[in-house]
Amino acid sequence: MLILKNIDVYYGKLYTLKKISIHVKKGEIVALIGSNGAGKTTLLSTISGLIKPSSGSITYEERDITKESTENIVKMGISQVPEGRLIFKTLTVEENLLIGGYSKYSLKKRKEIKEELDKIYHLFPKLKERKKQLAGTLSGGEQQMLAIGRALMSKPKLILLDEPSMGLAPNIVKEVFQHIVELKKLYGLTVLLVKKNARSALKIANRGYVIETGRIILEGTAEDLLSNKDVQIAYLGRDLDAELRI
Amino acid sequence: MIWDKEKECIDREDLKQLQLERLQSTIHRVYRNVPFYRRMFDRQGIDPDSFSSIEDIKKIPFTTKNDLRKIVRIHTSSGTTGIPIVVGYTKGDLKIWSELVARVLSAGGITKDDVIQIAFNYGLFTGAFGFHYGAEKIGASVIPISIENPKKQIKIMQDYKTTALISTPSYALLIANTILEMDINPNSLSLKFGLFGAEPWSERMRKEIEEKLKITATDNYGLSEVMGPGVSGESLEKNGLHINEDHFLFEILDPHTLEPLEEGQTGELVITTLTKEAFPVLRFRTGDLTRFLPGQCPCGRTLRRIDRIMGRTDDMIIIRGLKIFPSQIEAILYEIEGKQPNYQIILERQSGIDSITILLEVTEDIFSDVMKEQSQLINIIKDRLSSEFGLSFNVKLAEKRSLEKIDGKLKKVIDRRN
Numbered sequence: 225m226l227i228l229k230n231i232d233v234y235y236g237k238l239y240t241l242k243k244i245s246i247h248v249k250k251g252e253i254v255a256l257i258g259s260n261g262a263g264k265t266t267l268l269s270t271i272s273g274l275i276k277p278s279s280g281s282i283t284y285e286e287r288d289i290t291k292e293s294t295e296n297i298v299k300m301g302i303s304q305v306p307e308g309r310l311i312f313k314t315l316t317v318e319e320n321l322l323i324g325g326y327s328k329y330s331l332k333k334r335k336e337i338k339e340e341l342d343k344i345y346h347l348f349p350k351l352k353e354r355k356k357q358l359a360g361t362l363s364g365g366e367q368q369m370l371a372i373g374r375a376l377m378s379k380p381k382l383i384l385l386d387e388p389s390m391g392l393a394p395n396i397v398k399e400v401f402q403h404i405v406e407l408k409k410l411y412g413l414t415v416l417l418v419k420k421n422a423r424s425a426l427k428i429a430n431r432g433y434v435i436e437t438g439r440i441i442l443e444g445t446a447e448d449l450l451s452n453k454d455v456q457i458a459y460l461g462r463d464l465d466a467e468l469r470i
Numbered sequence: 471m472i473w474d475k476e477k478e479c480i481d482r483e484d485l486k487q488l489q490l491e492r493l494q495s496t497i498h499r500v501y502r503n504v505p506f507y508r509r510m511f512d513r514q515g516i517d518p519d520s521f522s523s524i525e526d527i528k529k530i531p532f533t534t535k536n537d538l539r540k541i542v543r544i545h546t547s548s549g550t551t552g553i554p555i556v557v558g559y560t561k562g563d564l565k566i567w568s569e570l571v572a573r574v575l576s577a578g579g580i581t582k583d584d585v586i587q588i589a590f591n592y593g594l595f596t597g598a599f600g601f602h603y604g605a606e607k608i609g610a611s612v613i614p615i616s617i618e619n620p621k622k623q624i625k626i627m628q629d630y631k632t633t634a635l636i637s638t639p640s641y642a643l644l645i646a647n648t649i650l651e652m653d654i655n656p657n658s659l660s661l662k663f664g665l666f667g668a669e670p671w672s673e674r675m676r677k678e679i680e681e682k683l684k685i686t687a688t689d690n691y692g693l694s695e696v697m698g699p700g701v702s703g704e705s706l707e708k709n710g711l712h713i714n715e716d717h718f719l720f721e722i723l724d725p726h727t728l729e730p731l732e733e734g735q736t737g738e739l740v741i742t743t744l745t746k747e748a749f750p751v752l753r754f755r756t757g758d759l760t761r762f763l764p765g766q767c768p769c770g771r772t773l774r775r776i777d778r779i780m781g782r783t784d785d786m787i788i789i790r791g792l793k794i795f796p797s798q799i800e801a802i803l804y805e806i807e808g809k810q811p812n813y814q815i816i817l818e819r820q821s822g823i824d825s826i827t828i829l830l831e832v833t834e835d836i837f838s839d840v841m842k843e844q845s846q847l848i849n850i851i852k853d854r855l856s857s858e859f860g861l862s863f864n865v866k867l868a869e870k871r872s873l874e875k876i877d878g879k880l881k882k883v884i885d886r887r888n
Contacts, residue, residue, distance in 0.1 A: 439519065
């Protein structure tokens with residue numbers, strides 16, 4: 225569905241992404257794990273067309289989208305949920321959702337918008353309860369759900385999730401991840417998920433990539449990555465030194 | 471049965487992308503973790519970020535068996551030359567290993583209902599354990615008999631109704647001949663399949679084993695330096711070994727110029743591992759000779775095939791520009807003699823002209839006193855060889871056990887040209 229081949233990205237003179245090649249198949253949940261500054265968010269923003277690569281190609285559903293504008297990429301069915309949610313806090317929950325559907329609907333299509341809203345409210349009942357409330361008053365977990373709901377309003381086929389569990393309590397994280405799995409089942413969504421903390425991401429993912437200083441250093445099934453010692457030390461909090469002392 | 475349809479029948483374009491991703495990540499990992507490769511890259515000025523296609527692999531120098539010894543020596547406190555190469559496996563490697571052997575076993579006809587007799591040496595040799603892991607993955611029953619005297623193997627086969635034999639082809643033949651000697655009806659055994667490897671063998675030998683044991687015999691190839699068995703294996707179509715290309719990158723190069731050869735041409739197999747964690751190798755020169763086979767296999771697997779291993783590069787004879795493998799000569803001798811020949815190939819040069827002589831060891835029954843019969847045999851062999859290769863051969867008969875041996879091993883080729 226999505227194929228990146230040799231993507232190079234520079235921030236000024238800083239070589240940020242180095243010949244990144246990854247692929248995501250239809251219906252997969254793929255996790256991209258790596259520490260701060262590894263280039264995870266840059267990679268997602270490159271896929272959505274917010275950042276243009278200096279070389280390499282991005283193919284989405286057999287179309288070259290390397291030079292496509294973000295608006296068109298969203299219309300083609302790729303939607304990004306940014307890190308830190310970035311919801312509009314001074315607008316209501318429903319207004320936030322409507323903004324997400326902006327690219328898809330003109331105001332003449334009220335009925336369709338209503339249907340889409342109902343679907344999202346069905347998936348996230350909390351959002352329905354609070355639809356008139358200002359988004360800024362929601363809890364962290366609810367804000368995350370709102371951010372995902374907003375992305376869903378454009379009826380994406382591929383959703384790019386950037387750190388969906390950041391700043392959330394562990395039980396809320398679990399809930400958010402359950403929703404992600406549900407999304408895949410209900411909507412047939414394909415998910416590319418970026419995470420610093422690998423364990424929870426790999427638990428719901430089919431495959432994963434490990435990115436380090438702008439390079440992919442490991443690719444494998446989620447199961448393989450979970451048992452990989454390098455991954456355990458760097459991203460799962462395994463302390464090998466402590467183990468050796470025992 | 472196809473064990474992993476998604477991977478074994480993968481779209482070739484998807485495979486190329488996957489190979490590229492894995493090659494890139496392997497190079498980054500190796501550069502970061504293996505001092506030997508880091509030094510090699512730095513010394514040669516190779517930028518690990520500069521690989522944008524599979525073909526870029528040509529930038530990397532080869533790894534030889536000697537290099538592998540060196541790598542190991544870095545990590546061992548005491549070591550002398552001639553030490554065997556130590557290969558390690560991480561938990562992840564073992565998982566992939568059993569998956570890939572499961573593919574090879576399934577391709578060779580094995581299912582969970584089989585009883586597999588593994589007649590490889592358990593121990594440091596990778597063959598036995600590799601197949602063992604794969605068989606367990608499939609859920610088949612395993613008899614880890616190891617190397618035992620053939621009669622014991624046969625007894626176990628009878629008692630436990632073994633359905634599949636895993637061994638070297640020569641050992642399978644030994645068992646087959648023992649069965650015949652013991653006057654056991656091979657049809658009374660439950661054997662159905664044989665998966666043979668770890669040494670070069672011929673199509674003729676396959677037929678002989680199949681006929682004598684009443685089984686379907688498939689070839690498989692792997693080597694400890696890159697993993698062990700599971701690297702490649704034949705399907706029941708018996709038309710070449712499918713390479714597990716999602717984990718290994720194969721190149722076939724001219725052993726002298728080291729340039730890539732076209733499909734169908736025989737050369738040295740060079741392997742790069744794409745997923746190994748503990749012991750990754752880049753462009754390892756196997757010294758084994760084979761060729762890529764053209765076309766799609768009717769079994770449905772899209773993975774590329776190689777021909778059976780035809781021998782070692784050390785054995786390849788180049789005479790008057792012709793490439794000849796001892797195995798080719800062996801096949802002809804076999805055909806004429808009707809059994810596994812003992813022979814030696816002598817290459818000589820006189821006033822700039824190369825000549826090739828076959829010394830054929832004959833048993834008493836052939837080594838007849840009648841000169842006429844002897845010269846007839848010689849002429850038949852000569853004619854067959856020269857019509858096959860378009861080159862004149864000298865053929866001499868030698869008495870039993872008169873051929874020159876090195877370390878107790880018969881040296882197949884003696885090159886006296888230099």
